[in-house]
Amino acid sequence: MELNSFEADNSVSCRLASPIPAVCRTEDCCLGIDEAGRGPVLGPMVYGICFCPVSKKKELKDLKVADSKTLSEPERENLFQKLDEAKSSVGWAVQILSPNTISTSMLQRTKYNLNALSHDTAIGLIQYALDSGVQLKEVFVDTVGPAEKYERKLSQLFPGIEVSVRPKADSLFPIVSAASICAKVARDRIVKGWNFAEDLGEVDTDYGSGYPNDPKTKAWLLNCLDPVFGYPQFVRFSWSTAQTLMDSKAVTVHWDDDDEECGEKAAQRQNNRSMLSYFSASAGGNDQNPTHQTHRFFSERRLRSLDTL
Template identity: 25%
Template sequence: MLAPPRTVIRREAGMYAMEQALRRRGFDRIAGADEAGRGACAGPLVVAACSLPPGRRGEVPGLADSKLLTPASRDRVYDEVIARASAYAVVVVDTPDVDHRGVHAANIDGMRRAVGLLDPEPQYVLTDGFRVDGFCAPALAVPKGDRVVACIAAASVLAKVTRDRLMVELHEAWPQYDFARHKGYITAEHTAALAEHGACEIHRSSFINVSTLKGSQRHVSIAVSDDVQLEGVLAE
């Protein structure tokens, strides 16, 4: 029996090529999922899922990996994604849940929840970097997906902007840490504030720089991703 034909998507084909290839295979509703805050030692983990419609309606002006955009550009792209998406959902995982589950498990659960909230539900799901099982549809992990797949990039912008806005609100409660500036990530200024003030309730005890201050022996959660050139293979 012959194996099904492969579809190879090359990086230079552009951000919409993966979704176009899937639609040619009969998958009309395609969702991307991504998170923000995985590497932060304070604040929530935010996970988003997004489906973009086919054609020009689904081509988001200025869309790119959220980490490559300026804050002002992210806000503009965020508004465009909200206006153009055929479905989107954002899930906020708070600090106690991240500490209880661990970052990776909380991230996977958040992706399942975000995708599960999409209406209409997707026929195919694309995730950034690592495989996630348990979706309502077949799924594919795409290395550097937030840079090369439009719906994943859209999800990354939704997650990043949502989380940044939450961290600005949390700054009002704990201004001594300057969360509005570093958004809970480990910087020299954040480290100095931790040394001076200790950890607050939104700091993640599962990170070693925080657990040391809290007298905990729990170990740091580390996210590792391979820098792999994209050649996505879609199998029927």
């Protein structure tokens, strides 16, 4: 499955994967895990895995895979193409965590921080490989949190598999470098081809790297903030960068208490992915129906403060 197939819908989290090489179902395999986009305030976080038979480790090393952060975009694209073409012995998968998934997870009442989300995503990808018949013998992971604790956790969950969790694993193990490339290429393509779910008219797509300290990203966040509706779903609204701007630049919104609302209305707001989708849905439509009637904000962009409501 090609990474480009995700570009049609950026509002949800999903998994994309290559076919499983037949040899990976019969020979002992190694698997690497790494992520891209943990720190940005814009766009998704992507976890990647790459796996191959232990006997093919040298061939993977001969491809000269390296930590994706040390490579240029053309180099990453070229190496991903080579990995994808080695489908007789190399497989990969990426798990895309949308900005809304990240933010709603972090802000839910039961604490679910980014480390826990990262651990669960990595665990899910290992389980996916096992469920697909990959004969995993070795797993190499770039650490999230204390390495020894993470390694012990994975070893207990997957007995019989040799687990190695190391800081900077993407520069130590070629199989993790390959996973890093898959994750980074996926994220870059998604961010570059982002389809805004909201009808925002002409949107400036020069938003820089997406990291909070990038001047272009800072300028984009400031310009894109609506004082009532906040940010589109491209923004991780749980990040302090976004919250600080909303606290200082947006108007205060007062909601009725949930116990004073009818159950359907309260449930609708509880399940909304963002404030933008709440107001869109309240106009009589939903994100799955592109022909629904939209709030005037989305078509006219006239609403600028509570005074105009």
